[in-house]
Amino acid sequence: MLNVSVLICDDSNMARKQLVRALPADWPVTLSQAENGQLGLDLIRQQSIQVVFLDLTMPVLDGYGVLAALQREQLHTKVIVISADVQEEAVKRVLELGALAFLEKPVDPELLLSTLKRLSLYPVDTCAPQAAQPEVEFQVSFREAFSEIVNVAMGLAAAKLAQVLGVFVRLPVPNVNILEVGELQMALLDAHNDQHLTAICQGYIGGGISGEALLIFYDSEVADVAKLMRWHSDQEVSSVEMLLDLSGLLIGACLSSLASQLDIDFSQGHPQVLGQHVPIDQMLHVNQKRWRKMLAVEISYGIEGHHIRFDLLLLFTEDSIPLLQKRLAYLD
Incomplete structure (x- = not known):
């Protein structure tokens, strides 16, 4: 049996490692x-790549851009999208752009095998000796591994948000860093300079891991969010209730997915207003004595076709980091 030329195109070292392990032996x-x-596109142009496993959310050029270029240049590589962005609209778009199938991250080996068979990409010649897959060495750091489970959680939360609002949610590459509180403050001040914001906070704890989630809204966009939620924003209480509901949905879905992947249960506090109609530095002043060093996750969601974006911050305490490292060691 001739070797099949396969390309794995994904910005996550962890995701590439998981996929290699999931390929039929x-x-x-x-x-x-x-x-x-x-x-990835450069490799396809230069080599005879037969099958591409393609992520959607990547820097430089995302998966949609790759599919559009393949279609435009009439490059006939067979593409299977493997992504954490499980919005119905995302699946529809990639199939319209020529992808043969869409599989959810992390990919299930049995589903991957059945998909390859269905697409006639895995013809088994029982008369020929079966070659073992080449060994591929991966060194996955804690930050890379944690970024990938955040990516999965981010995608599931976006799918719920898209369903509730009837929109398509633009997903970023999540930003994961271990920071001193001063470093986080400087980054947030730089990103939200001269903006008046409203923030909802929600604490969580489970398996010795604890932290706080912050969902930050731009005040100039709250009325547009309210229209999508079909709320009347002429009364202050209605806007607050709307933001609390939206925060509970997004934060809850994200934490639920993280807990499932880490095999723990998070107890979540009730969402509360941290600050309203104030600059970011006033919100940070409220919490600066509660944090020293933390694992900070930043996810900036955007709503396609609307001038709406909001930032989700997941802040894990310093004591949680070693416990997270132990949990992720089992996934590696």
């Missing part, structure tokens, strides 16, 4: 990798 492949869509 007796599927003889020549494997290439790319950490963003532009590098």
Whole structure:
């Protein structure tokens, strides 16, 4: 059996490692990798790539851009999208752009095998000896591993948000860093300079891991959010209730997915207003004595077709980091 030329295009080292492990053991492949869509597209142009496993949310050029370029340049590589962005509209768009299938991250090996068979990409020649897959070495850092489970959680939360609001949610590459509180303050001040904001906070704890989620809204956009939620924003209480409901949905879905992947249960506090119609530095002043060093996750959601964005921050305490590292060691 001739080797199949396969490209894995994903910015996550952890995701690439998981996918290599999920490939059928007796599927003889020549494997290439790319950490963003532009590098992947360059490899497709230069080599005879037969099958591409393509992520959607990547820097430089995302998966949609890769699919559009393949269609425009009439490059006939067979593409299977494997993504955490499970919005119905995302699935529809990639199939319209020529992808043969869409699989959810982290990919299930049995589902991957059945998909390859269905697409006639895995013809088993029982008379020929089966070649073992090549060994590929991966060194996955804690930050890379945690970023990938955040990516999955982010996608599931966006799918729920998209369903409730009837919109398409633009997903970023999540930003994950271990920071001193002063570093986080400087980054937030830089990102939200001269903006009046409203923030909802919600604490969580489970398995010795604890932290606080902050959902930050731009005041200039709250009326547009209210219209999508079909609320009347002429009364202050209605806006607050609307933001609390939206925060509970987004934060709850994200934490639920993280807990499931880490095999723990999070107890969540009630969402509360941290600050309203104030600059970001006044909100940070409220919490600065409660934090020293933390694992900070920043996810900036945007609503396509609307001038609406909001930032979700997940802040894990310093004591939680070693426990998270132990949990992620089992996933690696």
